[in-house]
Every structure is written in structure tokens, then in C-alpha cells.
Amino acid sequence: xxxxxxxxxxxxxxxxxxxxxxxxxxxxxxxxxxxxxxxxxxxxxxxxxxxxxxxxxxxxxxxxxxxxxxxxxxxxxxxxxxxxxxxxxxxxxxxxxxxxxxxxxxxxxxxxxxxxxxxxxxxxxxxxxxxxxxxxxxxxxxxxxxxxxxxxxxxxxxxxxxxxxxxxxxxxxxxxxxxxxxxxxxxxxxxxxxxxxxxxxxxxxxxxxxxxxxxxxxxxxxxxxxxxxxxxxxxxxxxxxxxxxxxxxxxxxxxxxxxxxxxxxxxxxxxxxxxxxxxxxxxxxxxxxxxxxxxxxxxxxxxxxxxxxxxxxxxxxxxxxxxxxxxxxxxxxxxxxxxxxxxxxxxxxxxxxxxxxxxxxxxxxxxxxxxxxxxxxxxxxxxxxxxxxxxxxxxxxxxxx
Ligand SMILES: *Cc1c(COP(=O)(O)O)cnc(C)c1O
Numbered sequence: 001x002x003x004x005x006x007x008x009x010x011x012x013x014x015x016x017x018x019x020x021x022x023x024x025x026x027x028x029x030x031x032x033x034x035x036x037x038x039x040x041x042x043x044x045x046x047x048x049x050x051x052x053x054x055x056x057x058x059x060x061x062x063x064x065x066x067x068x069x070x071x072x073x074x075x076x077x078x079x080x081x082x083x084x085x086x087x088x089x090x091x092x093x094x095x096x097x098x099x100x101x102x103x104x105x106x107x108x109x110x111x112x113x114x115x116x117x118x119x120x121x122x123x124x125x126x127x128x129x130x131x132x133x134x135x136x137x138x139x140x141x142x143x144x145x146x147x148x149x150x151x152x153x154x155x156x157x158x159x160x161x162x163x164x165x166x167x168x169x170x171x172x173x174x175x176x177x178x179x180x181x182x183x184x185x186x187x188x189x190x191x192x193x194x195x196x197x198x199x200x201x202x203x204x205x206x207x208x209x210x211x212x213x214x215x216x217x218x219x220x221x222x223x224x225x226x227x228x229x230x231x232x233x234x235x236x237x238x239x240x241x242x243x244x245x246x247x248x249x250x251x252x253x254x255x256x257x258x259x260x261x262x263x264x265x266x267x268x269x270x271x272x273x274x275x276x277x278x279x280x281x282x283x284x285x286x287x288x289x290x291x292x293x294x295x296x297x298x299x300x301x302x303x304x305x306x307x308x309x310x311x312x313x314x315x316x317x318x319x320x321x322x323x324x325x326x327x328x329x330x331x332x333x334x335x336x337x338x339x340x341x342x343x344x345x346x347x348x349x350x351x352x353x354x355x356x357x358x359x360x361x362x363x364x365x366x367x368x369x370x371x372x373x374x375x376x377x378x379x380x381x382x383x384x385x386x387x388x389x390x391x392x393x394x395x396x397x398x399x400x401x
Contacts, residue, residue: 001025002039023358023365030057033377033384035363044388046357046364046376050198051230051341054257054313055303056377062260065299066292075290084294091301095239096252096269100276103267103289103297107229107255108144110266113283114192114253115148117268118223119168120277122189126221132187136222138174142199143192143227175205177212184216190223190251195241198230201371202343204336210245217250223274229255229266230341234304234378237314237339244338250274260300265293309378313339316378316385323389324374330401333370342374343367344392356395362388 001009005026028038033056035045048054055062069084076082085103092101102117104110118135122128137143139154150158151165159165172179174197195210197203217224226232226249231241233254242249251274255266268275287293303309317339324335324344334345346353350372357364367373376388 004038023354023363025358025363032056032058033380042361043358044362044376044384044391046362046374046388048375048377049261050256051235051375052256052259053261054234054309054378055260055300055307056379057261059260059300059303059379061303062262062296062299065295066262069292069295072291074292075287077286078284078289082291082294084291084298085289088289088294088298091298092254092267092269095301095305096254097248098252098269098275099271100274101267101269102275102278102283103265103293104285105264105266105287105293106144107253107266108146108149109285109288110229110253110255110268111143111149111192111227112146113268114225114227114251115190116283117251117270117274117278118190118192118225120282121223121274122187124277125273126189128187128189133168133189134185134187135169135190135192136180136183136188137169137171137192138194138197139171140174140197140200140203141171141192141194142197143194174200174203175209177209177216180213181216181220184220184222188220188222190225191217192225192227194227195231195244196236196338196341198341198373199367201345201368202337202341202373204338208245210242210247214245214247214249223251224249225251225253227253229253233257233301234310234313235339235341235375237310237317239304239310241338257304258300259293259296260303262300263293263296265297265300267297307379310339313378316340316380316382317342319382320374320385320389323386324392327393327396329396329399331399332396337374340375340378340380343371344374344396345371353395353399356398357391360391360395362391362395 008026027035029036089101119133122133137152143149148166152169153159172183251270259265331347333347349369350366354366
């Protein structure tokens with residue numbers, strides 16, 4: 001790292017809150033699966049901003065859509081109509097198969113929106129007594145950083161010192177269908193889950209769990225709410241990760257790749273019997289569904305569909321997983337993943353491996369100490385996948401046993 005980069009990092013250290021521990025690289029530009037630092041050093045981006053960059057950095061069609069809208073009208077607020085909201089909602093509904101969509105900005109805001117929607121449905125449709133609604137969540141979950149959401153996190157760093165927790169949530173073990181069945185009470189309005197737990201270290205639930213959860217929710221009149229902010233929009237080799245078990249949840253929560261990284265855009269998609277219950281004044285967002293967001297969101301969704309990114313993720317993911325499966329290291333515990341949501345779990349801390357990969361020209365991030373997540377843009381070619389694998393192989397070979 002040169003002096004200019006060190007100065008920029010020192011500025012962040014001095015003036016920023018220390019709520020992140022970034023790798024010592026300062027990115028200056030990006031394209032496709034690559035980023036460059038100011039010295040022109042090129043890196044594979046194998047984090048993709050936690051799956052916000054499924055379409056690759058600066059996808060030309062999304063950039064063009066943003067440029068076309070920029071300077072025209074950026075924000076109206078929802079107090080007035082604008083030309084792009086209807087077409088964006090229609091496209092969201094076509095892709096999700098749901099009757100309505102509610103646009104927000106960050107993923108956490110969409111999760112909050114889904115929580116409100118499930119409670120609203122519980123009071124208005126299921127007849128749950130006022131203030132008694134309960135939502136079942138999973139241990140090891142990651143749904144965002146608001147006070148309500150961290151209140152039902154099982155990660156000590158997320159919750160400790162940030163209480164009191166919002167009541168109305170109960171955690172069960174992830175991937176355990178009978179625990180879900182046992183946890184349901186008359187006041188239970190929803191079950192909020194990730195089809196694969198990303199932040200927990202790419203945890204894939206047992207086969208059949210999603211389908212079993214679907215059946216249990218339907219039998220007990222509990223809304224099944226899939227947080228597909230990270231797993232959705234092609235990442236796991238399907239448009240939605242729930243499709244791996246042909247499951248259709250009652251609510252989809254989307255974010256991240258919904259903008260291809262150009263803007264914070266999130267949404268909840270559900271049928272009229274749920275989202276139709278909101279009335280003017282009961283929910284909102286100044287920026288949610290803005291003209292900029294709709295222009296970018298539509299372009300981002302079209303790229304996923306037109307370039308068949310879910311299929312690409314399935315193919316490139318299977319190829320890359322096959323390569324990773326050939327890695328040999330005494331401390332390598334497991335290679336796992338679905339589509340291009342891959343992870344290598346070791347029996348030791350992987351931060352030194354992550355730093356070695358940085359030096360070799362590949363950016364990836366450790367999650368939960370012992371796991372390295374590998375999640376490149378879905379546009380990655382086979383040749384690029386092979387080249388990136390060789391870097392990982394080199395770093396693993398040099399990793400002390
Ligand atoms: C990233 C993420 C969120 C939160 O999204 P933000 O845009 O950071 O608020 C919620 N759920 C899952 C599964 C995520 O991966």
C-alpha cells in the first residue's frame with residue numbers, strides 16, 4: 001500500500017465510527033467482476049458488496065438507465081405520481097409472481113416493512129389480539145441493523161448494549177421443521193427466514209426444510225416470509241433460492257442486487273391480501289420508489305432476466321465448486337455453497353488467508369472467523385472463474401497448516 005492510500009485509510013480511522021474492519025485496499029474504480037486501486041492494481045471482487053453487484057460493477061445498461069434519468073427528475077416523493085413507479089412495480093410483480101410490491105431503500109427497511117405487513121395481516125385478517133402478534137425467526141439470522149431487527153439477532157456483537165429488544169419475536173434453530181411446528185401459537189403471524197444464511201457463513205439448511213416449513217406455515221395460517229435480499233435475484237442459481245425446493249413464500253424481501261449496486265433499492269413483494277392492507281399514512285419512505293430508484297431498479301432486473309444470470313450462476317457456480325472441491329489443506333473443513341454463493345470453512349481463523357488473497361489480487365471476506373465467503377458477480381466467465389480459482393489455490397497452498 002502506498003502513502004496516499006495509507007493517508008485515506010487514516011482519515012477513515014480518525015473521523016469515522018469504527019463499526020467496520022475493512023481490508024487495507026482503497027478502491028478507485030470498478031468494472032464487471034474487477035475493481036482497481038489508485039495505483040492501477042486489479043482485483044477480482046469475490047464479495048460483490050455482499051451480493052449487491054450480481055450484475056457486475058457498472059453494468060453498462062444499468063449505468064445508461066441511471067444517466068438517462070439523471071437530470072430529468074430524481075425525486076418526487078410519493079406525494080405525487082411519476083412516470084416510472086408503475087412500470088417498476090409491474091416488473092417486480094412479474095418477476096416475483098406476486099400481486100403487489102412496496103419499494104423501500106435499504107434491505108433493513110424492507111425487512112421492517114415485511115414485519116409491519118405481517119403484523120398488520122395478523123391483526124386485520126387472522127384476528128390476533130392487539131399487541132400480541134408474534135413472529136418466529138431463526139437462530140443465526142441476519143436481517144439488518146435497525147433496533148428492532150438486532151433485537152432478535154443471536155449475534156452477541158449485534159445485540160449487546162443495544163437493548164431493550166422489541167418484543168414479539170421468538171427464535172428457533174435454523175433448519176429445524178419440528179421446532180417451527182412446536183413454536184407456533186395462535187398469535188403467530190409470520191415466519192421470517194433466510195433460505196440460505198449468508199452472514200452466518202453460508203449455512204445451507206437440510207434438504208426438505210423449506211418445503212416442510214411451507215407446509216407448516218400453510219397449515220397453521222402463518223405467513224412465510226423469505227428474506228431473499230442476499231440469496232435472491234440469481235445468486236444461488238435460481239431467481240429466488242426458495243425455488244430450489246419449489247417453495248413460494250407469502251412475502252419476498254428483496255434488496256442488494258435490485259439496483260446492481262448503483263443506488264439503495266429494496267422492496268417487499270406479496271399478494272393483495274397482505275400488502276393491500278396498508279392504507280395512506282400507515283407506512284412510507286421519502287426516497288422509496290423514487291424516479292432514480294425505479295429507472296435503476298428496472299434496468300437491474302432486466303439485466304438479470306435478459307442475461308439469464310440465474311442460469312449463469314448455476315453453471316459457473318457448479319464449475320467453481322468443482323474446482324474448490326479439489327483443494328487440499330489439512331485445515332480445510334468444508335467446501336459448500338449453491339450457485340455463486342460459495343464458502344470455504346477452515347478449522348482456523350481465515351483472516352490471514354483473506355489478506356494473502358488480497359496480495360494476490362482477489363478480494364473476499366471472512367465471515368465468522370473460520371469461513372471465507374466467495375461470491376463473485378454472476379457475470380463471471382468460465383475463464384475468469386478458472387483464473388480466480390488459481391489465485392485461491394495459491395493462497396491456500398501458502399496457508400500454514
Ligand atoms: C444485507 C442483508 C440485509 C440488510 O440489508 P441492508 O441494505 O444492509 O440494510 C438483510 N437481510 C439479508 C439476508 C442481508 O444479506
